[in-house]
Amino acid sequence: MPITQSAKKALRGSEKKKLVNDRRKKALKETIKEVEKLAKIDKASAKKSLAKAYSAIDKAAKTGVIKKNTASRKKARLSRASK
Numbered sequence: 001m002p003i004t005q006s007a008k009k010a011l012r013g014s015e016k017k018k019l020v021n022d023r024r025k026k027a028l029k030e031t032i033k034e035v036e037k038l039a040k041i042d043k044a045s046a047k048k049s050l051a052k053a054y055s056a057i058d059k060a061a062k063t064g065v066i067k068k069n070t071a072s073r074k075k076a077r078l079s080r081a082s083k
Contacts, residue, residue, distance in 0.1 A: 024056075024065045031056045032078065039081045046082040053078055 002008045031053040038046035054075055061071035 021063070021065050024060050024063060028056045028060045028065070032074065035078050036081060043082060050078060050082055 035053045
């Protein structure tokens with residue numbers, strides 16, 4: 001447990017950031033799974049939901065939840081799966 005006041009404040013901030021990051025990561029995983037599931041069933045509907053997945057991936061990369069190259073790789077694999 002933090003002892004100093006500044007350490008307590010830093011802990012509160014890091015807990016808030018963790019919630020935001022966890023939410024962003026969950027949205028990322030859900031959209032990717034949705035596109036992969038639709039790619040197996042219907043390619044046309046997978047392409048429609050691809051934009052939503054790209055948006056979630058880009059937001060996660062922008063905020064530092066995932067790295068830039070990881071985002072690029074995920075987008076490339078989703079694109080290939082939906083073709």
